[in-house]
Amino acid sequence: MNKLIFGRYLPMNSWVHRLDPRDKLTLSFFFFILVFMANNWETYLLLSIVTLFSIWMSKIPWHFFFRGIRPLIWLIIFTVLLQLFFSPAGSHVYWQWGPFLITQFGIVNSAYVFMRFLLIIAMSTLLTLTTQPLDLANGIESLMAPLKIVHFPVETTAMMLSIALRFVPTLMDETETIMNAQRARGVDFGSGSIMKQIKTVIPLLVPLFVSAFNHAEDLSVAMEARGYQPDTPRTHYRQLVWHRQDTISWGFYIVVFIGLLALRQLP
């Protein structure tokens, strides 16, 4: 099992690290929209420069970004090849064999798809490397606040989210312990036929759920003893503050957005 689950955050003191999590979350969503709007090589160039600039501002070593791409490399290659070989005919055809054909349109399109993958992965890697999980959870909670108008249980949901993040390492250790205990009694995880592997899952899952439930009972009693009631308004110890640099970074992306709109008009 891969231990790299929430160990991705890199503590550093850069300009990007100090940004408000709400700012970084909304900015990365905004950037994804920008990537979907790009339609010619000028726009992709602009977005690449923006991405490189954001990475440079974060002072994070480059190899961390290659590590983010590695697990997705097969999906990228597969998609790019599909684009390359199955593009609709209509433009100049370079090569053809049965249903496979390479056209000018196909080559250009697969290059765009490749760029799109790269940009989106780089930006989301940047978000996770520069923001602590708890800050992200706080940011998400704060961004969900408007949903209170439609009686969405924001407070309860936020509490669930914080509990989930807090218990990921604990449950991870326990999963490991359960797996080792079952291994010691002869269960062989991750080998044999698929049916055999599936049979090893129930002896892993049921103890995991039992221990999760025991944690839940203890924690809920302790929380109630300290006066917690679901769905009642509470104050917050961790306050998110919107600084001037957050406004500046949004301003920068708005400028990029306007530039992108202009470049989109180019043929």
Added chain:
Amino acid sequence: MKTLAFGPRKLSTLQVVTLGILMAAQLILSRLTIGNQYLRFSFTFLVVALMAEWFGPFWAAIAAGLVDIIGTVMMGGQYFIGFTISAVVAALIYGVAFYGRNHVGWSRIIVAQLVIAVFVNAGLNTLWLYLMYQTPIWAILPTRLLKEILMTPIQIILIYLLLNNQIVQSLKNRL
């Protein structure tokens, strides 16, 4: 009809905490996959099915959606709102089928899992891939359908074994 209790049912503290910890379990299980290089899958659907049976469609959908967002954002994957919609829809389907039952029989599990396999996994997810990368739908749909045909029976059996496990049912009674 209790099955169609869609509204945000009020949760007790124990239920809030249990949902939170089950979300953590789902995040962990999403990292644990089995299979060979042709077919791999994780067991997150089991946690979603469990949340759906215990807490109903509304809360299962919220939890599944949040886990999808947090999971992709924190593991550095590329986020796309479509896959969150898929997760929410799948949780809703499980919830409608399983919630409020003392015993979840084969028929309910088979119908729910088939609807999810066809409509969510093969349908919606292929659509999202197309929207994201303009991958030609007809080129990826056959492999995705084949994967669903192989996986759906396995998922049905696992859900049945888990939801009707005596220990898991005794946990539900303590809730």
